Each structure stands twice: as C-alpha cells, then as structure tokens.
Amino acid sequence: MMIPERPSLERRVLAALDGSQGGGARIPVLLGGCGSGKTSVLLRLRDLIGRTSSQYIDVERVATTPERFLKTLRDASPFPTHTYAQGASREGGAREAFDAWLAFLETARAPGSAPATFLLDEFLELRTFESFPGLRAVLRDVVGMLASSGNRFVLTTRYVARAHRLLRDAPAQFELIHVAPLSHAEIRATVTSGHEVHGEEDEATRDDLVRLVHALADGRPAYARLIADTAAVMDARGTHDPVGALAALLAPGSALSNACRFCYELRLHRARGYGALKAILDVLAEEEPLTLTEIALRLRRTPGSTKDYLSWLEDVDLIVSRQKRYSFADPMLRLWVRLHCRPAPPSEEEIAREVHAYVLSHLPAAEPSAPPALALATRETDKSWGIIEID
Numbered sequence: 001m002m003i004p005e006r007p008s009l010e011r012r013v014l015a016a017l018d019g020s021q022g023g024g025a026r027i028p029v030l031l032g033g034c035g036s037g038k039t040s041v042l043l044r045l046r047d048l049i050g051r052t053s054s055q056y057i058d059v060e061r062v063a064t065t066p067e068r069f070l071k072t073l074r075d076a077s078p079f080p081t082h083t084y085a086q087g088a089s090r091e092g093g094a095r096e097a098f099d100a101w102l103a104f105l106e107t108a109r110a111p112g113s114a115p116a117t118f119l120l121d122e123f124l125e126l127r128t129f130e131s132f133p134g135l136r137a138v139l140r141d142v143v144g145m146l147a148s149s150g151n152r153f154v155l156t157t158r159y160v161a162r163a164h165r166l167l168r169d170a171p172a173q174f175e176l177i178h179v180a181p182l183s184h185a186e187i188r189a190t191v192t193s194g195h196e197v198h199g200e201e202d203e204a205t206r207d208d209l210v211r212l213v214h215a216l217a218d219g220r221p222a223y224a225r226l227i228a229d230t231a232a233v234m235d236a237r238g239t240h241d242p243v244g245a246l247a248a249l250l251a252p253g254s255a256l257s258n259a260c261r262f263c264y265e266l267r268l269h270r271a272r273g274y275g276a277l278k279a280i281l282d283v284l285a286e287e288e289p290l291t292l293t294e295i296a297l298r299l300r301r302t303p304g305s306t307k308d309y310l311s312w313l314e315d316v317d318l319i320v321s322r323q324k325r326y327s328f329a330d331p332m333l334r335l336w337v338r339l340h341c342r343p344a345p346p347s348e349e350e351i352a353r354e355v356h357a358y359v360l361s362h363l364p365a366a367e368p369s370a371p372p373a374l375a376l377a378t379r380e381t382d383k384s385w386g387i388i389e390i391d
Contacts (some may be wrong), residue, residue: 006186009041009179010048016175017117017152025173027146030156031163032179033317033330034263035222038156041179042119045154052078053110054117063128066097066135073101079108079116095134102141106149117152124157139166147171159270160317181219184210212242215362217230218331226256247355250336252345267316276301276309278341281318281328285337286365289325332363 010030019025030038039058046056062072108116115224129138143166144155157163160178167174188210209228217223231245249256264281268274276299283298284290290298296306310326313319320329328334335358339346346354 004036005044005189006182009177010044012177013041013045013154014048016177017154025152026175027153027155027173029163029167029174029176030154031160031176032156033158033160033220034266035220035259036158036179037221038158038179038181039121040180042121042154042156045117046119049117050110051098052113052385054119055079056119056121058121058307059125060122063125066094066101066129069129070101070104072096073104077104077108079110088305094129094132094133098129098132098138098141102145105151105153106145108151111310115151117154119154121156122158123155124159124162143167143170143174147173158317159313159315162356182214182217182221182224183219186213187214187219187224188215212363216242216246216359218362220330220332221330222259225257226259230255243355243359246359247348247351250339250351250355251348252340255362256332257336257340260333261340263330264303264318264333264336267318271312271318273309273314275319276305277313280309281337282341283339284319284326284328285334288327288334289322290327291325295326331358359385 013030016026016028017022030041032038032325042056046054055073057073062069064072105118108118110116124139126138126142129135146155147170163176188206209231210250213224213228213231216227226249227242230249234241234245234248235296240344246256248254251257268277271277279299280295283295292303292307292310295310296303299306299309301309310319310321314321317329319326326338335354339351339354379386
C-alpha cells in the first residue's frame with residue numbers, strides 16, 4: 001500500500017531537523033493516538049532523507065533484552081559498523097549492551113561523514129529495559145544523550161500524557177508536535193489514490209465521499225483509509241457507501257474491529273487497575289461525558305478510588321477530561337466498546353443501530369441541500385446493512 005503523504009507535517013519535521021526556521025536543529029517528537037499516522041510519517045521521512053542516511057526503528061517490536069535489541073539494530077543498520085565496533089566489543093550484560101546502543105546512536109555517520117538520522121517509532125517502549133539490572137533510568141539517559149548528540153532524531157509515541165511528563169524539563173531541543181487529524185485535502189488524497197475520476201458528476205460524488213469519510217473517521221488516517229477502501233470494494237458500481245463500509249468494518253474479526261481491540265487492550269495493559277478501568281470505559285460507553293461523582297455512583301466505588309482509576313486512564317490517553325467531565329479520547333473506540341465489550345458478539349442489527357447513531361452524531365448540522373452521500377446516514381435501520389467480513 002502506498003504510504004500517504006502529509007506535506008505540511010513532513011515539512012515541519014524536516015525544518016526542525018535542519019534548524020531552518022531559526023533556533024538551531026531540534027528533535028521532533030510526534031504525539032498521536034492509534035491510527036494517527038505517526039508510523040507513516042516516519043516511513044515517508046526515511047524515503048525523503050534517504051535509506052542510506054537514515055534508520056527507521058520500530059522500538060515496540062524489537063525492545064526485548066538490551067543485548068538482543070543491540071544485535072537486531074546492528075544487523076539492520078545501513079551505517080558502517082566501524083563507527084560503533086569499539087564500544088560494542090566491550091558489551092557484556094544488559095547495562096553494557098544498552099550503553100553500546102547509546103554509543104551507536106551518538107557516533108554513527110551517514111555516507112560522507114554526514115550526521116545520521118534515527119527515526120525511533122514508539123520510543124517510550126525503551127522503558128521495557130528498566131526491568132534489567134543497572135537500568136533504572138533508561139528514558140532519562142536516552143533523552144540526555146539525544147540532546148547532546150550531533151546526529152538527528154525523530155521520535156514518536158502514542159502515549160501523549162507520558163511524553164509530556166517525561167519531556168517537561170528536557171533540554172530545549174525537543175519539539176513536541178501533536179499530529180493533527182487529516183484535513184479534507186489529505187482525506188481526498190487518501191480516498192482518490194488508485195481510483196480514477198471522470199466527469200463533473202463523479203467529481204461531485206467524490207467530494208461527498210470525502211466529506212463523509214472525514215466525518216466518520218474523525219480525521220484519523222487509519223480509519224479513513226479502511227472506510228474508503230472497503231467502500232470501494234463493497235460497491236462495484238462505483239456509488240460508494242462509507243456508512244455500510246463502517247458497519248462491515250466493525251463486524252467481529254474485521255480490520256477496524258481488530259485495530260480497536262489492539263488499541264484497547266494495549267493501553268489497558270500499560271496502565272494499572274485493568275478490571276476497574278474496563279468498568280469505567282463500559283460506563284462511559286453507555287453515556288458520556290460524565291463527572292467524577294456520576295462515574296463513582298455508577299461504579300459503586302468511592303470518589304477517591306474512582307479518581308485514581310480515571311487518572312490511570314488519562315495516563316494512557318484512553319479518556320480525556322474537559323471542564324471536569326470525562327469522555328473517550330477516541331469516539332471510534334467508544335463505538336467499538338459499545339458493540340464488542342459484551343457477553344456475545346453483536347448481531348448485524350445491533351451493529352447497524354449503533355453505527356446509525358454514531359453517524360448521526362458525527363455529521364455536521366444538516367444543510368439546506370444535503371449532499372447525496374450524507375443521506376445514507378439518515379435512512380432507517382430496519383433492514384440489514386449486509387455486513388461482510390473484510391480480511
């Protein structure tokens with residue numbers, strides 16, 4: 001699949017790396033939830049910078065033991081081995097291997113002795129190493145080394161609150177960049193890639209599709225691409241039905257359902273109080289936003305313990321608080337919880353009903369002449385959406 005382009009974001013990151021906007025070179029830290037497109041941006045940057053001058057590292061996938069981590073990255077590195085061979089030759093245990101990796105990040109050079117660029121995806125997963133002897137302050141050590149290195153770095157994480165806390169007192173080189181939702185223009189590029197458009201009528205239909213996909217996906221690249229691609233697959237006639245596509249994607253075992261399940265479980269396992277946190281998410285899936293007192297009453301727990309649970313959910317960005325009222329950070333994840341956190345899988349009718357309510361709540365106020373595609377969201381749900389399972 002083609003990696004989507006986000007020109008304005010890419011330009012901002014490259015400008016930070018080069019220091020072309022004044023203030024010297026900086027270390028961009030991309031912050032965004034699941035499906036916000038952070039990985040796609042890093043992979044695009046790898047191609048823009050050059051694969052011999054940059055190394056992409058999916059920290060979440062390879063953070064096992066410090067020793068194996070070092071070996072894995074050494075074997076995959078495009079940079080000459082002599083730049084870090086001396087430090088690596090002294091590696092022994094976990095601390096030595098981790099120090100050798102830090103030395104590699106600091107001393108590696110691109111062709112022509114130019115600075116190397118490291119693209120560290122989900123860099124907070126380096127915290128995994130803090131369970132090994134002698135490695136109790138891994139993230140602090142990494143932040144300090146990156147700030148003093150002559151190389152270039154781009155970091156990402158899905159844990160926004162934790163990144164803010166870690167980098168609150170970090171050196172000024174770190175630039176926090178919140179990955180914004182896709183614009184209509186970027187959604188259009190996502191929707192139209194690989195699909196030809198002929199004539200003014202087709203162009204108008206495509207405009208309607210872009211508006212509806214943007215509303216349903218809440219601007220998240222992963223959701224937008226799944227909805228647009230599935231709509232195209234489901235309707236060979238060319239009259240795309242994003243609402244029907246969303247219903248299909250939320251069926252048990254489908255792509256979007258699996259993506260939501262991954263995000264839900266991953267964040268809960270990174271937090272404390274697994275069972276109680278699930279209960280709060282169930283409460284908010286039934287009704288939101290709610291105050292601390294309202295949640296405590298529904299949970300049948302004290303306000304004090306409920307406040308702790310809510311802070312743990314905020315710590316992994318599952319919920320947000322606005323004016324002391326709590327709600328899901330990701331509306332799509334709330335829809336998934338309503339459908340799938342129940343004793344039995346949802347039926348087609350249940351999915352259709354929930355999707356119908358979700359669509360109506362996410363569409364802009366009705367206009368005097370609503371686009372044809374938006375009418376899909378207001379039809380009755382007294383018949384099946386024809387849900388299929390998408391691989």
